[in-house]
Amino acid sequence: MDSVSIVAMASIITAGICMGIGAIGPGLGQGRAVQGALNSIAQQPDERNSLTRTLFVGLAMIESIAIYCFVISMILVFANPFWAYVIKKAGG
Amino acid sequence: MEIVAIDQISPDQVILFAWGFVTINATLAYTWLIMGLLVVGSIVITRDLSSERTLSRWQNLLEVIVGTIRSEIRDIAHEGTDTYFPFIATLFLFILFSNLFTFIPGYVAPTSSLTTTAALAIMVFFAVPMYGISKNGVLEYLKEYFRPTFIFFPFHVMGEFSRTLALAVRLFGNLMSHEKVIAILLAVTPLFFPVVMQVLGLLIGLIQAYIFAILAMVYIASATQTHEETEHKKIKETEPVNS
Numbered sequence: 412m413d414s415v416s417i418v419a420m421a422s423i424i425t426a427g428i429c430m431g432i433g434a435i436g437p438g439l440g441q442g443r444a445v446q447g448a449l450n451s452i453a454q455q456p457d458e459r460n461s462l463t464r465t466l467f468v469g470l471a472m473i474e475s476i477a478i479y480c481f482v483i484s485m486i487l488v489f490a491n492p493f494w495a496y497v498i499k500k501a502g503g
Numbered sequence: 504m505e506i507v508a509i510d511q512i513s514p515d516q517v518i519l520f521a522w523g524f525v526t527i528n529a530t531l532a533y534t535w536l537i538m539g540l541l542v543v544g545s546i547v548i549t550r551d552l553s554s555e556r557t558l559s560r561w562q563n564l565l566e567v568i569v570g571t572i573r574s575e576i577r578d579i580a581h582e583g584t585d586t587y588f589p590f591i592a593t594l595f596l597f598i599l600f601s602n603l604f605t606f607i608p609g610y611v612a613p614t615s616s617l618t619t620t621a622a623l624a625i626m627v628f629f630a631v632p633m634y635g636i637s638k639n640g641v642l643e644y645l646k647e648y649f650r651p652t653f654i655f656f657p658f659h660v661m662g663e664f665s666r667t668l669a670l671a672v673r674l675f676g677n678l679m680s681h682e683k684v685i686a687i688l689l690a691v692t693p694l695f696f697p698v699v700m701q702v703l704g705l706l707i708g709l710i711q712a713y714i715f716a717i718l719a720m721v722y723i724a725s726a727t728q729t730h731e732e733t734e735h736k737k738i739k740e741t742e743p744v745n746s
Contacts, residue, residue, distance in 0.1 A: 461578065464717065471714040475669050478676035489512045
């Protein structure tokens with residue numbers, strides 16, 4: 412197998428693995444966060460506003476980990492820096 | 504109609520107009536559109552304000568928006584609402600409108616480009632020390648980096664940079680992923696499902712604008728409120744003596 416197809420294969424497989432594994436942790440974390448927030452709202456409905464705000468901020472923090480993984484997969488698939496390098500090497 | 508092809512990761516790559524070294528890409532054009540819309544809209548609405556019992560419906564809308572943002576800021580900052588209001592509200596309204604217009608065909612959100620979100624995050628990056636210094640003074644602000652001990656200095660500095668990066672990449676990633684998901688769904692199930700995702704995208708855009716503004720406010724509040732906390736503690740310590 413030449414180097415172009417190796418880089419292409421590695422990029423695509425790595426993008427899939429990165430997104431797949433990277434979604435596990437934030438998924439579990441967001442589930443726990445929402446569970447805790449719902450329990451607290453059920454116990455203290457008066458504090459709903461500040462709980463909801465904190466929940467959203469926390470969810471955004473957790474979610475950003477998954478977003479990093481997604482951005483890296485997107486870079487690997489659409490804007491791969493190694494891809495241009497390999498094409499240049501193979502062409503020239 | 505999608506003007507960003509599926510293999511283009513940001514609207515920066517869509518060149519609308521090029522003349523010599525002047526290049527207008529889609530991000531720039533739509534940023535100007537949103538800016539113009541916000542400025543002209545605000546000027547037109549605030550041109551004839553009334554304090555009567557009857558007010559125009561646009562003034563009512565603007566009052567609701569401004570009042571909500573003010574109360575949200577007051578919940579976090581507790582005081583000095585009017586100092587933070589222009590910056591936070593501008594961030595919120597700009598991101599909100601650029602996210603919400605994604606349902607218009609041919610429009611691409613300027614916030615789905617990393618350059619725009621990086622610019623917004625860098626604004627927050629510089630606004631935090633500005634507000635902190637103007638509130639507490641340079642020494643008190645710099646002391647914050649050495650709390651609780653001087654060992655924490657590199658972690659504080661690292662935190663400043665990483666949260667700026669996180670702000671930029673979070674907004675960009677959410678908007679860009681939403682665009683790509685819709686483009687992929689259009690190719691797979693063209694008729695109904697993309698519409699549902701567009702509706703979800705409105706919610707995502709609203710939440711992301713809210714989160715960006717709230718996080719900026721939380722960062723500013725954490726830089727400005729440390730001094731007050733020590734003051735509160737002093738008051739609490741002296742209160743029993745006085746009474």
